Amino acid sequence: MNQEERSRLFDRPMAPGYREELRRLMAMDPPRPPQRTGSLLLFQLGQMRLAVPTTVAFAVSPVLHIARIPHRSGTVLLGLVAFRGEIVPCCSLARLLDVARNETGAARMLILEESAGRQWAVPIDAMVGIQTVPEVEQRDSGPLARQWVRGSFEYMSREFYLLDNENLFRQITLATA
Amino acid sequence: MSSGLEDSSLFDLFRMEAEEQVRTLQAELMKLESGEASAATLEALMRASHSLKGAARIVGLTGIVGLTHAMEDRFVSAQGGKALDSAEIDQMLAATDWLGQLQAVPETDVAKWLEENAAGIDACAVGLKGAEPVGKGEGAATATTVAAAVEGTETPAAAPPEPVAKPRRERASGAGGGASARVGAPDPEAERDIFAQVGREERTVRERTVRLAADRFDHLLSLSAETLVTARQLAEWGDVLDRNHRAIGKALQVLQDAGEWQNARASVRGELERQVAVLATQIADLDSVSRANERTAEQLYRVVLGGRLRPFSEGITGVQRLVRDTARELGKQVRLEVLGESTLVDRDILDRLEAPISHLVTNAIDHGIELPAERVAAGKAAEAHLRIHAGHENGRLVITVRDDGHGINVESVRERVIGRNLAPADTVAGLTESELLEFLFLPGFSTRDAVSHLSGRGVGLNVVQSMVQEAGGAVTVTSTPGLGTTFRLRLPVTRSVIRVIRVMVEGEMFSIPMVRVDHVAVMEPGGTSDKPEVSWNDRQHPVVLLGSLLGLCEQALPKGPVPMMFFGGYAFAVDRFVDQAEVSVRRLDPRLGKIPGVSAASLDENGNPLLILDMEDLVQTAAGVPASTSASLENESLAPHILVVDDSHTVREMERRLLVRSGYTVSTAQNGQEAWNLLRLNEYDLLISDVDMPQMNGIELVTRVRANPRLVRMPVIILSYKDRAEDRQRGLDAGADFYLTKGSFDNGSFLQAVVDLVGEAAPLASGGQG
Numbered sequence: 001m002n003q004e005e006r007s008r009l010f011d012r013p014m015a016p017g018y019r020e021e022l023r024r025l026m027a028m029d030p031p032r033p034p035q036r037t038g039s040l041l042l043f044q045l046g047q048m049r050l051a052v053p054t055t056v057a058f059a060v061s062p063v064l065h066i067a068r069i070p071h072r073s074g075t076v077l078l079g080l081v082a083f084r085g086e087i088v089p090c091c092s093l094a095r096l097l098d099v100a101r102n103e104t105g106a107a108r109m110l111i112l113e114e115s116a117g118r119q120w121a122v123p124i125d126a127m128v129g130i131q132t133v134p135e136v137e138q139r140d141s142g143p144l145a146r147q148w149v150r151g152s153f154e155y156m157s158r159e160f161y162l163l164d165n166e167n168l169f170r171q172i173t174l175a176t177a
Numbered sequence: 178m179s180s181g182l183e184d185s186s187l188f189d190l191f192r193m194e195a196e197e198q199v200r201t202l203q204a205e206l207m208k209l210e211s212g213e214a215s216a217a218t219l220e221a222l223m224r225a226s227h228s229l230k231g232a233a234r235i236v237g238l239t240g241i242v243g244l245t246h247a248m249e250d251r252f253v254s255a256q257g258g259k260a261l262d263s264a265e266i267d268q269m270l271a272a273t274d275w276l277g278q279l280q281a282v283p284e285t286d287v288a289k290w291l292e293e294n295a296a297g298i299d300a301c302a303v304g305l306k307g308a309e310p311v312g313k314g315e316g317a318a319t320a321t322t323v324a325a326a327v328e329g330t331e332t333p334a335a336a337p338p339e340p341v342a343k344p345r346r347e348r349a350s351g352a353g354g355g356a357s358a359r360v361g362a363p364d365p366e367a368e369r370d371i372f373a374q375v376g377r378e379e380r381t382v383r384e385r386t387v388r389l390a391a392d393r394f395d396h397l398l399s400l401s402a403e404t405l406v407t408a409r410q411l412a413e414w415g416d417v418l419d420r421n422h423r424a425i426g427k428a429l430q431v432l433q434d435a436g437e438w439q440n441a442r443a444s445v446r447g448e449l450e451r452q453v454a455v456l457a458t459q460i461a462d463l464d465s466v467s468r469a470n471e472r473t474a475e476q477l478y479r480v481v482l483g484g485r486l487r488p489f490s491e492g493i494t495g496v497q498r499l500v501r502d503t504a505r506e507l508g509k510q511v512r513l514e515v516l517g518e519s520t521l522v523d524r525d526i527l528d529r530l531e532a533p534i535s536h537l538v539t540n541a542i543d544h545g546i547e548l549p550a551e552r553v554a555a556g557k558a559a560e561a562h563l564r565i566h567a568g569h570e571n572g573r574l575v576i577t578v579r580d581d582g583h584g585i586n587v588e589s590v591r592e593r594v595i596g597r598n599l600a601p602a603d604t605v606a607g608l609t610e611s612e613l614l615e616f617l618f619l620p621g622f623s624t625r626d627a628v629s630h631l632s633g634r635g636v637g638l639n640v641v642q643s644m645v646q647e648a649g650g651a652v653t654v655t656s657t658p659g660l661g662t663t664f665r666l667r668l669p670v671t672r673s674v675i676r677v678i679r680v681m682v683e684g685e686m687f688s689i690p691m692v693r694v695d696h697v698a699v700m701e702p703g704g705t706s707d708k709p710e711v712s713w714n715d716r717q718h719p720v721v722l723l724g725s726l727l728g729l730c731e732q733a734l735p736k737g738p739v740p741m742m743f744f745g746g747y748a749f750a751v752d753r754f755v756d757q758a759e760v761s762v763r764r765l766d767p768r769l770g771k772i773p774g775v776s777a778a779s780l781d782e783n784g785n786p787l788l789i790l791d792m793e794d795l796v797q798t799a800a801g802v803p804a805s806t807s808a809s810l811e812n813e814s815l816a817p818h819i820l821v822v823d824d825s826h827t828v829r830e831m832e833r834r835l836l837v838r839s840g841y842t843v844s845t846a847q848n849g850q851e852a853w854n855l856l857r858l859n860e861y862d863l864l865i866s867d868v869d870m871p872q873m874n875g876i877e878l879v880t881r882v883r884a885n886p887r888l889v890r891m892p893v894i895i896l897s898y899k900d901r902a903e904d905r906q907r908g909l910d911a912g913a914d915f916y917l918t919k920g921s922f923d924n925g926s927f928l929q930a931v932v933d934l935v936g937e938a939a940p941l942a943s944g945g946q947g
Contacts (some may be wrong), residue, residue, distance in 0.1 A: 067786040070773065073729040081786065082785055083783045176768065
């Protein structure tokens with residue numbers, strides 16, 4: 001390439017709008033690769049459809065009685081529930097995620113197991129099922145704050161949000177300590 | 178079922194073994210020193226050191242192998258007739274201290290610890306060998322003998338270990354050397370004896386034991402307690418069925434008496450009769466099953482509980498040594514007698530016993546027991562008698578610690594109470610001896626002017642009382658001038674199943690341990706609406722609404738008679754009494770931290786969670802006891818009392834420490850509701866509140882304070898993260914005098930705001946209470 005060609009190609013005046021287009025492209029998030037996942041438990045909380053890995057979903061059980069804890073119940077920590085002869089702290093996932101929902105209507109609770117012997121109960125409105133979802137997409141977190149969601153996927157023509165269980169347990173611990 | 182130890186490392190297992198063997202070594206060495214030793218004592222010592230040597234070898238603790246080998250050698254020679262003298266016993270105790278210290282070292286740090294302390298451990302082993310009088314080693318060191326032992330006197334002298342049983346121990350005087358010692362491979366006879374001598378006597382005494390991880394055992398106990406409670410409920414269910422059966426029988430009778438004017442009636446009666454017959458059989462079956470079940474459950478519970486019960490002697494293993502060392506240090510002669518060593522005590526309670534008993538023993542030797550010359554002059558034996566007795570009385574564990582010293586000077590206590598302005602002089606003049614002695618348990622109360630490392634700070638007895646109360650017990654003291662003092666500790670034998678009174682509060686059922694209820698009654702409160710009171714037992718008791726104290730509601734006391742429970746000088750009003758019951762006690766989930774007013778949890782007969790209330794805690798909340806301790810007692814009458822409200826533990830604690838250090842008396846609350854309860858019941862000079870809190874926020878709290886005629890003039894500071902102008906305005910509009918932001922918080926401006934509102938307090942001399 002001779003001097004003249006170099007000047008023509010590299011020193012030519014910038015096309016109109018080029019700088020703005022480049023700025024816009026750089027500001028965009030690159031599309032993230034789909035995340036592989038395994039078996040998920042699908043449930044409904046208010047109008048929201050959510051999922052957690054079955055590795056942390058220990059059981060789904062009827063809510064019998066939530067015993068209020070003096071000076072503690074009322075915010076995220078709702079109280080204590082009995083599950084298979086053990087006493088388990090019960091938290092409001094709806095309040096934690098800031099999902100509008102009728103708190104008193106819950107008939108079932110999801111027992112989440114953070115680690116062996118470390119369980120939390122969260123009231124839910126309905127269990128949808130257990131589904132193996134090969135991968136979830138890093139899409140919009142919908143009405144939930146981004147920090148709660150690992151990704152979303154479609155199941156039976158409905159949008160489900162896979163919760164980030166690590167962050168969930170961390171926030172539950174912080175909110176109930 | 179596995180033992181739960183499958184996850185334990187070899188070192189964990191060594192640690193467990195060492196714990197047991199060190200206990201044996203220390204106890205038997207004490208016997209040896211007191212001259213009570215028999216052949217069995219030396220046998221036990223030798224066997225314990227031998228077992229430890231083997232265990233240490235398995236986990237590769239070479240230095241410990243050398244040490245235990247030296248111990249074992251010396252015990253073998255003692256069995257051959259060469260008795261250990263006092264200095265050698267000191268050395269042996271120092272060796273057990275090394276072993277005790279090793280138990281506390283985390284596994285990951287063991288290698289480092291051994292390396293750091295190798296010189297000390299080796300020197301200790303060499304000392305034991307040097308003291309061994311049978312024959313000094315002539316290069317006969319065994320493969321297990323450590324290098325330092327071979328190097329002999331070239332090993333640098335190292336500091337002895339800190340004793341484990343007690344942090345003060347006199348250095349052993351130089352090891353008795355001189356005599357020749359037998360060194361090297363243990364006597365083959367002795368090695369053989371260890372296995373050969375498990376004779377008939379031992380076989381009959383030794384039981385087969387299985388180690389079980391404590392958590393797993395607790396779970397077993399919890400399940401067996403649950404089974405017991407369920408079995409009893411089953412029996413009650415049988416009674417209900419029996420009543421139904423009788424009712425149907427009666428109805429049938431009525432049906433028969435009414436004549437037979439309808440065919441249908443005959444058929445109904447026929448069916449009912451069949452049902453009655455079936456029901457009767459079922460009741461009989463249920464009754465028999467229920468009784469068998471109850472018997473099994475009771476048996477299961479007793480057996481499992483039996484595994485938790487340990488002899489009292491295990492809880493006071495260090496006390497003998499403590500008495501010996503403290504008496505030596507103070508130049509006193511004390512003979513310790515322990516009675517009821519085999520009394521069975523719950524492991525949980527046993528774990529809490531050593532500290533309070535050690536306090537009482539140290540107190541007795543330091544305060545109560547005279548010097549030998551003084552005792553002789555007073556017509557007593559030079560050697561004092563200190564007696565610890567444990568036994569069961571009416572289902573409670575009772576422990577007494579009695580000395581035959583000069584007793585407590587009640588008049589001196591009386592003067593201190595007046596001098597410290599703890600009660601008006603005329604009231605103090607009328608107090609009985611036992612009432613006066615109660616002051617000894619107050620924090621910061623001491624009859625000593627001088628403070629030593631042993632006593633005089635006035636902390637010990639308060640700690641004893643707190644520990645005993647935490648274990649669900651009580652402590653009392655009696656004293657006879659010239660003859661001595663007796664402390665009496667009453668504790669539950671177990672805490673796994675307790676009797677409770679169940680009450681309903683704001684739609685929630687709570688249980689209250691029966692031993693924490695002085696009286697129950699349905700009474701109409703008198704007094705003012707702000708401070709309602711009831712009279713019981715010739716005393717006025719302030720009435721507090723339990724629901725409000727637990728932060729479950731905020732409402733006035735209902736009109737008319739109210740169900741109440743009396744405890745700790747207060748009457749706690751509830752919605753209704755439910756019943757008395759037996760419940761199994763479960764530990765509260767540690768993730769929840771300490772919940773104010775709650776001590777434990779349980780499950781009711783329907784399997785629902787049931788909280789067990791902490792009555793001492795509730796009494797303290799009702800009384801608004803300041804969070805500060807002895808130091809604030811000094812300034813109690815002068816220091817302004819400040820209530821700090823914040824839902825963040827860190828912020829609350831930071832403010833409290835800052836204020837206490839500046840000499841103020843501080844109480845704390847976790848939210849607006851709790852603060853409001855305290856404000857209604859107590860007098861404060863200043864309120865410092867956060868804004869964003871659960872249940873009742875700071876703005877609501879300040880608004881309530883300003884609307885209350887009694888509190889309207891109380892100064893208020895708001896300390897919040899919110900720093901926008903409108904937030905500030907909202908706080909000041911609600912009635913706060915100052916609005917400070919946490920974002921720009923600095924100690925100086927915070928304290929200045931406090932001083933501006935309530936004035937200065939005398940700051941603590943030495944940094945205050947943490």
